[in-house]
Amino acid sequence: DTRDMARRYVDGARAALGVLPDSEIRTCLMQVADSSIGRAS
Secondary structure (H helix, E strand, O other): OOOHHHHHHHHHHHHHHOOOHHHHHHHHHHHHHHHHHHOOO
């Protein structure tokens, strides 16, 4: 299921982004990921 794969990808991306010190970039990328999930559903 595509949403499942997308969610797993986003979870991995979030974990990777967690190590970034710049929260502005992190927030931006998370918003992009969330909107991707929204389109996939």
